[in-house]
Amino acid sequence: MRTVPIQLPETVFSALRKNPEEFIQEMRIAAAVKWYELGDISQAKAAEIAGLTRAEFINALSRYQVDFIQYTAQELAQELAKDVD
Known part of the structure; x- marks a missing residue:
């Protein structure tokens, strides 16, 4: 796994009432939820x-009010057709 250093003002931790480790974990979740919502990455990724x-990720989607199914009608039809085969 690669480590990416990031500098943040000390005030962000107190503003969100999180310690640095909790804050970084929440940033990872928020980024993953947004990228999933935009269709940039799969649910597994x-x-x-x-x-x-x-x-746990599906629960996070609920917390962020993002649908756990991100299919267009056409994509859903294709997925359902695969299950029939």
């Missing part, structure tokens, strides 16, 4: 980025 299981 988003869970990996967030450092969560898939079930």
Whole structure:
């Protein structure tokens, strides 16, 4: 795993009432949720980025008010057709 240093003002931790480790974890989740919502990454990849299981990531999606299914009608039809084969 690669480590990326990031500098943040000390005030962000107190503003969100989180210690630095909790803040970084929440940043990972927030980024993964947004990238998933935009359709940039799959649910499995988003869970990996967030450092969560898939079930935990689905719970995070709920917390951020993001639908756990991000399919267009056409994509859903294609997925359902695969299940029939």
